[in-house]
Amino acid sequence: MGAATTEGPGQLPGGWGRLSTRPQAGYGVSLAKLWGQEPAGGLILMGTALPRGLEWGGDGAGGAQPLQAPYSRGRMEPCIWGAPKALGGNRVGGGFPVLLEEAHIPLFLRGEEPPALPEHPGTEPVGLPRMDPADPMRPIGHHMMPAPSLPRGGPRLGLKTGSRSRRAGATGARMGVLGWLVASALCAAVRGRDQGLSRPLPHFGSIYHVRGVINLPYAEIEEPFEAWYNLTGNKSRIQYYGGQVITYQLAGVKPYGMQYKITPETTEKEVNARKCFQLPGSKEDVVRIQSVFPSLEGFKFLREEYYQGRYCAVWQNVTLWAQKKNVYTLWVTNSSCGVAPVHYEMRGYNSLLGSHYDKYEISYTDFDNSFPSSVFDIPVNETKKCGLLPGSTAEHRVLANPMEDLVGRHQPRAHEVFHHYRRRFGRRYGSARELEHRQHVFVHNMRFVHSKNRAALSYTLALNHLADRTPQELAALRGRRQSGAPNHGLPFPAERYAGLILPESLDWRMYGAVTPVKDQAVCGSCWSFATTGAMEGALFLKTGVLTPLSQQVLIDCSWGFGNYACDGGEEWRAYEWIKKHGGIASTESYGSYKGQNGLCHYNQSEMLAKITGYVNVTSGNITAVKAAIYKHGPVAVSIDASHRTFSFYSNGVYYEPKCANKPGELDHAVLAVGYGVLQGETYWLIKNSWSTYWGNDGYILMAMKDNNCGVATEATYPILA
Structure with a gap:
């Protein structure tokens, strides 16, 4: 509740004088003529929360001075303080709150204990009693309204008074006004250090x-x-x-x-x-x-x-x-x-x-x-x-x-979801400690997924096979190294495609140029999947035949070009190896993918898809990347996949404002197999290598807007011989 701002004087019930509610600078407002004359003590409405150690400035004989409240910790909380003489306070007991009907502001009094409040089901007294016009000192009823049940007693304020104030209070005690004022108390009013926070268990109401x-x-x-x-x-x-x-x-x-x-x-x-x-x-x-x-x-x-x-x-x-x-x-x-x-x-x-x-x-x-x-x-x-x-x-x-x-205090529902997850993905853990650890990781990931889905983003997330993985384990799947070393790729021939009319959308899957989604497992070999994907597309465009190529041969054999197998690598280094060794082995000839490092054992006579080089598509140029996909098939691209939203992507157009898009900030290699528009949002169609359990059957739509996550930053494609 802020400081009272009601304009003009207001008539109190039963002809009880006027209430001036126009704030005075620094002091709030005052109640005047409570009994038809100006009381010696007066009443002061403060415009700020009352701090500790307030001093009453009145002398009990003349006009009372306003209480000073210079320290309010940034909060405006109005309150009225009654002078002891004016309201019969005798400093027996604590302070009692009264809510004035006209001002709707809390009034604190020092004095005797209040009488029991009247019983009314579901209600407590609010406001001043109605007065008998013939006798303004005699209440004849209460204005009632529903109110929450609150602890009795209210907050206390440490008020110091002088001897003359105490004498004035003793005189005022005989006036009998305090009884009916306290009977109309509702609840504690002012937050603050010295208001004695109550000890009963908090109750916030029904x-x-x-x-x-x-x-x-x-x-x-x-x-x-x-x-x-x-x-x-x-x-x-x-x-x-x-x-x-x-x-x-x-x-x-x-x-x-x-x-x-x-x-x-x-x-x-x-x-x-x-x-x-x-x-x-x-x-x-x-x-x-x-x-x-x-x-x-x-x-x-x-x-x-x-x-x-x-x-x-x-x-x-x-x-x-x-x-x-x-x-x-x-x-x-x-x-x-x-x-x-x-x-x-x-x-x-x-x-x-x-x-x-x-x-x-x-x-x-x-x-x-x-x-x-x-x-x-x-x-x-x-x-x-x-x-x-x-x-x-x-x-x-x-x-x-x-x-x-x-x-x-317990999470039986979350634990039940985890057990369902374990059954679905066949999770078996080696010890009770690991089981406990995985369950906690899963619960945190579940909270993240559900919360993000409530945020009405342009995409949704889902609990996939990675939901029991820690952030560190998820990072191991992002195996693109960031060496920053220059490569020997050719520049993109933009002049060759000047005036090229590009289709609004393109999906090379529809033409048979893309192999099924695979799972790189717990191995940072994403760079090998991006490389082979671009090679498979280029070979399809040349021969009309889709031939699955081996990621394992690149993992096992390209160490000499700066790749580190399951510990990461770069696509251009794989191209360099393919160029020098006269092609790449097919999956059939070299053997299936292992998900770990192995012995290099390729047969030179079985190498396919010789290349003369590779092209670095103009960095950050959306049109150039679209032209490269249109003319040369799927291209290998690098992205920032470090965000948990990417790990649990399910469908929709993925746009992550926190994504980086500069060289050196991209940690994952994927394959761009097309592009399109969904509900006005342009996107790249990206094939990942985290199995069909991830994303939309292994794919993700990544927003072109702002070159989000760097799809157009370091795109490459091979040139077949």
């Missing part, structure tokens, strides 16, 4: 709305969200990335509840088409509404501290199970309606692995306890088209409600 950001450090994700929660109505809604993905948990739908997910979907035919999916509950898996706060069972008060400029109470739970120690920490602060969440953090340590295996954080903002009921209205035209969520049964539930695995 109805709330909040925004926040999910931070997954190990997955390199920061994901904004917004949530609406209605315990009474038995429904919740959480949306991600500004509403690009919306999830509903409707526990009241018979018989077992229903979950909806509205999300953009990108395929080969359409980009970001709005789709709706549903997942009904079952007897074994009943749908429950989803909070974005952890269950505080077992949490204990730890300390008070500043967190991101706000004074907070810190609550913590430490859970031990098996070899794991999970520490859950929650920071909360006082707000105008009780407590408000600030930050939640989970840190997991595994003694079996000897390391921190997990960490995630949620930061909260804009917390309040009201919102329109219409937020739970699901668009009818979209629900009519709702299909079942794709993926495994366990992954269904994770996709429908991702928040559950972040605020819950």
